[in-house]
Amino acid sequence: MDNYSGVNEQQKLSQKIVELSLNSSTISKIFQLADVDIQNRHRRSPQKDERINELLRKIPSEIRQIYDCLGPIYEINPKYQIIYQNDGSIYFGQGVEGRKIGTGIQIWPEQGNILDGNWENDELEGQCRMVYSNKDIFECLFKQGRANGFGVFQSQKKTVKGIWIDNNLSGEGQEFRKDGQRYYGQFQDGQKNGQGIIYFKDGCKYEGELRKNREDGMGTMIWSDCSYYDGEFRLGVIKGRGVYSSGNGYSLMGYFQEEVQKDRKQKIQRIIYKHENGSKLIIEKIRQL
Template sequence: MAAASQGSRSSRPQRRAPQGRPPQDGYGVYTYPNSFFRYEGEWKGGKTHGRGKLLFKDGSYYEGEFADGEIMGQGRRHWTSTGNTYSGQFVFGEPQGHGVMEYKAGGRYEGELCHGVREGHGRLVDQDGRVYWGSFHNNKRHGRGHMAFPSGLGSVAHCSGLVYRGMWINGHPVGTAGVFALFGCCEGSCPAFV
């Protein structure tokens, strides 16, 4: 995506707007008055519209589609503060719809998002290689889903306070394993994977 936009950038003449004003139509570059944002891309009626790249002073960026001055459509967003990168659908600047989030700490989520958080169905691979596919609510595993462990070992915590740790095959505990009591009771759906 970046290579295509760089190639098209060199073939288009860049227009700089009069001092302090954004370009009206076509391709142009504009640094916003607060100097935190810099946009290079397509404009329509003085608003970002079409394909472009919004650069943030801290090194973060968004590259993709804009509509009527808003980040809307398909794009890619990188956050310098976390090192995370999201590619997929955006609505009013937020990851929303279907997309892929790559985490700097390791791991990856592919699935549905709403207002930037995991919501709906998706597949999460954590930094240790554990894979969960199923339902998410408010950025957490919720409801029906499947969990796969690379080593076949895992744990599940029940809201009664009991924790099972041991070997699993096809989602069922097998063999002899320790059962440990937890203090307190969890709220929400049971069981919860730990």
């Protein structure tokens, strides 16, 4: 088996992502292709090697179990060598004169982290995956030691898929939370930033501008009862001029301001409508935040 074939495939995929127009349908198709590629590599049965088993025994058992389920990214071969690193980690893989060159596995016994990757002159280059001691998993294409390309991050609370640029999630991406909330849209420096769509776990939907992970700018909130607000948002809440429609033909136009909830688990979303003539109206929505 050619250890570099997977790297070349991922480089081609990453280049294709950059070149294509990143509309929502294109992004979904590309993400599906990348997911299939990652899943296919996880189904491989790499050659067993007692040396790596011995090294893995230095890692906490729960992290070792996660790694055993995933398996190494690249096939282990008898020419792999053990190189002890200055930071206390142990490298098991291809190398020349103490430098990491080629495929291998790096283990941090004290921290409990495990890194699978391909190296060029001690820098990550190609498809790599880190399993962290807190059970987070990050797999991405690396260039010159930094994440640059399509990647997938998984934690106990969410899964994020998208394009990483210089170690930061930037551009089109997707986030799926374990509680059912989904996000499709743009990221910048690891945060939701730009145009996007949020599907909340209670059936409501937001579509519009976001800044630093919060609804901010022009957007539309559609509630599960088919009513909607189209207008301005600030720092994650409705605030500014807009239009509210009850869904049965009744509508309001003017200034709206949502009460900021200290307890985000409250089920009542309260919005105050202010008409130009000074009259006020309170709109309440039952939510499952």
